[in-house]
Amino acid sequence: MDDPLVIAGREFGSRLVMGTGGAANLAVLERALVASGTELTTVAMRRLDAGGGGVLELLSRLGIEALPNTAGCRTAAEAVLTARLAREALGTDWVKLEVHADDRTLLPDPVELLDAAERLVDDGFTVLPYTNDDPVLAWRLEQLGCAAVMPLGSPIGTGLGIRNPHNIELIVARASVPVVLDAGVGTASDAALAMELGCSAVLLATAVTRAQDPERMAAAMRAGVEAGRLARSAGRIPKRFWAHASSPAVG
């Protein structure tokens, strides 16, 4: 595998982590997932009779690893219970930890998030926390033993892109675990920017599943992530104030 994403010792050939929420139906989701090239994809935990099932069978058939999330949880206690249920249901100790402060912003509640992360790490989980774009909070999550940190570019589902690129760079500069840009991506250039800033991967759902053509947007995101990764490793030119001629000045 060339240039794999490595999280907690596991290798993934794709640096695009997908979510499954928002797709009109499973057939649309399937085409989008295949076009994205993703190998790791989030699912939510809900009551059995609430509908929305069939996604596990789809992921299994496509050979994509299911990553359960704790979306909808407001407290550390709720998130810990949901993670334990997911471990039991899916047979995985990986969890995308989400603790949302309120319904309008869906921003992570940092106090509950740290509490939940500590309890889940102690309980043997591989914890991938969805966090604010706060370098201090990201550092604290890493210190607690999280296997990656996943800062938002902007709030979930807004498509506002990366509102504070410098914060993302600060998080990357200090992290020794993978940084996954999670939430806020609207289009392929946002995904490319995340990778150019040094993120190890991008996690997105809405930008693909609610696009007019999810399959085409999934392909665009895949290309964006790959282009950004290449550009990051290629070493970009410094930004200059004045022009710098690219044609010879003499002759």
Add this chain to the structure above:
Amino acid sequence: MLKAKVNGVERELADGATVDAVLALLGAPASGVAVAVDGEVVPRAAWGTTAVPEGAVVEVLTAVQGG
């Protein structure tokens, strides 16, 4: 009979009903499901031997599209 709240709905269960019996009642699939009774996860291996107490809150979860 005993009463328990299963996924938010009051249900009447036979005395001594186990977690397995509740899952059968819901028509739960054989895999991809997890159960909590009164906020504690009941491991799959204990479904057949764990009785649901009177007044229990039972949550049966599975994975759906999300995130």
